[in-house]
Amino acid sequence: GQQLNQSPQSMFIQEGEDVSMNCTSSSIFNTWLWYKQEPGEGPVLLIALYKAGELTSNGRLTAQFGITRKDSFLNISASIPSDVGIYFCAGQLWQGGKLIFGQGTELSVKP
């Protein structure tokens, strides 16, 4: 079945630093979504990507849909303490429906 490999598994950074994480797949996806999850909460949608090569920003967050449609990355610029959480990528096939999630990247930010 389809699997997503997300890296790194965890990151410890200083406040103000930029962060980059990525997701790769053995299969092609038609949609890539990035979520953030905090303890005791459900995942919160950050960015949705629909076209190969697409680059989309949401405030300090920027995500790209890889040209091969098998990868995506998320950048966070000028990190702040409230960026702490687990970031998940999720891929979806053309017909929609189920999301296939990566294992998550846990981000810690030191003030």
Added chain:
Amino acid sequence: GAGVSQTPSNKVTEKGKYVELRCDPISGHTALYWYRQSLGQGPEFLIYFQGTGAADDSGLPNDRFFAVRPEGSVSTLKIQRTERGDSAVYLCASSLEPGGIAFYEQYFGPGTRLTVT
């Protein structure tokens, strides 16, 4: 407006018992999804409803798991003869109807933490 709501937020049950978990989607969302998240993992798909019918139930692990959505709004995930391995956070999500890109954007509830002792 109100987001996806799930009840109960926590459920502790004994091995072998039956449990029901409820999800109330965002108003106007016709698509509803159930996922299961184990500690340290990403959510895993269980089932997807479009209206009242299950459009994809390929993620249900076995016949102890069943879900319904009789009126196309609230959904109930039912687990029979619970096992310790069923302990996880059960997440519900919803999205708009197919036909636009918003269909692909799933919004999650806070989850129900199920513990089977």
